[in-house]
Amino acid sequence: MCIVLKTFSRGDQHRAGIAIFLLSAILGLSGCTALVGAGAGVGLAAVQERGIKGKANDIRLEALVLKKFLNAGLELTTAVGVEVYEGRAMLTGATKHKKLSDEAVRLAWQVSGIRDVINEIQLDKNSTAIDFAHDAWITTQLKSNLTFDREIMAINYVVETVKGTVYLIGVAQNKMELNKVIAHASAIKHVINVISHVRLKKKPFETL
Structure with missing residues (x-):
C-alpha cells in the first residue's frame, strides 16, 4: 500500500479558508450547520498548521477545562471563556472578582x-448586552477580513473579543x-486594544 502525504501550499490554505467561511455562512442561514462541523471541519483542520490531530487534541483539552469550570459553578462558566491552541489555554472574559479569575487559572x-x-x-464589571453585541460584531468582522486577505492564512488564527x-x-x-492581522483588528470600529499571543511559525516557543 502506498501512502501519499500532500503538502498544502499557501494558496491551498487560503482557498480552503474562504470556502469554509462561505459554506459556514450559507449553511448557517439555512440551519444546516452540522455539516460544517463534520466533514468541512475536518477539511479545514487538515490545512491548519496544527493539523487534524492537533486540532482534535485542543478541542479535547478545551472541553476538559470547560467541564472543570462547569463543576465549579455557573458563575465561572458564564464569566470566563477558554480557547486552546497547541495546548495553550487562553482565558478571556470579565469579572469583578479576582478570586474567580484565580480559580479559573488554577x-x-x-x-x-x-x-x-x-x-x-x-x-x-461583567459584560453588558451591548458589549456582547459589539464584541460579536468585531469578531465576525475581523474573521471575514482575515479570510479574504490573500496574504493571511486566516485558518491559523483564533479570535476572541x-x-x-x-x-x-x-x-x-x-x-x-x-x-x-493586528492592523486589520485595529482598524475595526469599537476596537479599543489588540493583544496577541500568536507565535511565529519558525519559533515554536516565542510569541509576540
Missing part, C-alpha cells in the same frame, strides 16, 4: 496536557503576516 492548569495558561480575564479588546492566538507565517 482549574485550567489541572487539566493534563495543558502546556500554558494565558490569563486575559479582565478584572472589571471582550469589551472591545481583541485577543489573538494561533500561528503566524512570519512577523509581516502577524502585523497585517
Whole structure:
C-alpha cells in the first residue's frame, strides 16, 4: 500500500479558508450547520498548521477545562471563556472578582496536557448586552477580513473579543503576516486594544 502525504501550499490554505467561511455562512442561514462541523471541519483542520490531530487534541483539552469550570459553578462558566491552541489555554472574559479569575487559572492548569495558561480575564464589571453585541460584531468582522486577505492564512488564527479588546492566538507565517492581522483588528470600529499571543511559525516557543 502506498501512502501519499500532500503538502498544502499557501494558496491551498487560503482557498480552503474562504470556502469554509462561505459554506459556514450559507449553511448557517439555512440551519444546516452540522455539516460544517463534520466533514468541512475536518477539511479545514487538515490545512491548519496544527493539523487534524492537533486540532482534535485542543478541542479535547478545551472541553476538559470547560467541564472543570462547569463543576465549579455557573458563575465561572458564564464569566470566563477558554480557547486552546497547541495546548495553550487562553482565558478571556470579565469579572469583578479576582478570586474567580484565580480559580479559573488554577482549574485550567489541572487539566493534563495543558502546556500554558494565558490569563486575559479582565478584572472589571461583567459584560453588558451591548458589549456582547459589539464584541460579536468585531469578531465576525475581523474573521471575514482575515479570510479574504490573500496574504493571511486566516485558518491559523483564533479570535476572541471582550469589551472591545481583541485577543489573538494561533500561528503566524512570519512577523509581516502577524502585523497585517493586528492592523486589520485595529482598524475595526469599537476596537479599543489588540493583544496577541500568536507565535511565529519558525519559533515554536516565542510569541509576540
